[in-house]
Amino acid sequence: MTDFFNNRLDWLWRVSLAQFTTLFLFMLNLSSFSFPMSGPIRPYFTLMFLFYWSVYRPTLISPVFVFFLGVVFDLVIGYPLGLHSILFIVFQWVISDQRLYFLGQSFFLVWIGFCLSVFCIYALEWIFFSAYKTMLIEIDTLLQGYLFTIFIFPLTSLVFALVHRFLPSENKAFG
């Protein structure tokens, strides 16, 4: 009985650590700060953890969780409500469908996959907002944000990899 509770506790804190890292990066994406000499440009942390966990541990972040992340993202930033729930769920869906391909590849190819998929999200956002505001949104800032996101991804992947090592194996998911 004690072993059962110990296992459960162990499982809980390991999963919580991963969830906490994820939530921290999500809140960092919402908060106001800028990297030195980068102006207002910030990396898209949310897409980084969605991509990483969709490939390496798809059960960690459920679609319901992603849905609520999208809702909170839209509410706090001031976007049309539901927009990022759609984008994040589609992103997670596509990446988790391709995860078997990514799992057998080198990190460089995974990175290329990340670059392409994030580009699609930026493009979709740009198309939507250009149509919504009935003008072409300037792409300079977007491009800088995109480049920042893809170049910082290897670094955040390193953090995720460390957290990943602490996670219990998937077949031990319920202690």
Added chain:
Amino acid sequence: MKSDMLSKNISVVAPTLLLAGRNGKLICLILSLILFSVLLIQPKTGSSVRLLVTDIVSPVLSAISSPFQNLAATITSVSGVAELKAENAKLSAENARLKEWYQSALMLQAENQSLHKLLNFKIDREHKFVTARVISDAGNAFVKTLLVAAGQNEGVQKNQAVLAGEGMAGRIIEAGRNSSRILLLTDINSRVPILIEGTSQKAILVGNNTDLLELKHIPNDAGITEGMRVVTSGHGGVFLPGLPIGRIIKSDNQQLAVRPYTNMNQVTYVRVLDSKTDTNYIPAQQRNIAE
């Protein structure tokens, strides 16, 4: 025994799988699409939820953003040591020039006071304002809004003007209990009635999601030149008249534009002006009746 364990696990896992598998994604996607469609047609439906969520999230954002803002400021100041010498020389020259202006300002102030007395106008007390820290910004090219850690509890209300740095930064568009949202002047939805100082020319200042602001409804022969100051006209009764906004410049395509005094990308603290209780001028007639 095994089947017992299996059934136990299934009972725990089943609801999770229902929402974690393809069905869950589909359900969440449909739900998102419904939410998006409904609120795109009726955007005001979600405003109370938006205020509630921002109020709940604002303390967390405040706690997270504060150390990062300080760290970024420290790194920037350390990396900027090499530039300090040049900056110092520039500031010394500027200081000498400002001393000359200070004398001019004193003369103008005295002249202004005597003219006000002559016109029998009474200048009301200084503007009241609330200083608030920025806790969230979009950080992209789509939306130019900020979230600040001050709301109705601090006296912040919708449509109040917001100042940052040397000029106006925007206005309050949503005021929750502990947090408020600012629509920056640079946002595409921003419209501000302005006056170009030195002329009696009025116009509408429009944001376009870039660092420069556009001037609308302005004739070609208005005699406007680069360097003229742009202030709020006070028309429409939303903003106080005379709030500084920026200077006229010529954009790359030789069109007149306004460069705001405030660098919208580096706003950390803002001042929210209380416009309701402060009118700059009280006409003498009203004062006589009150007395």
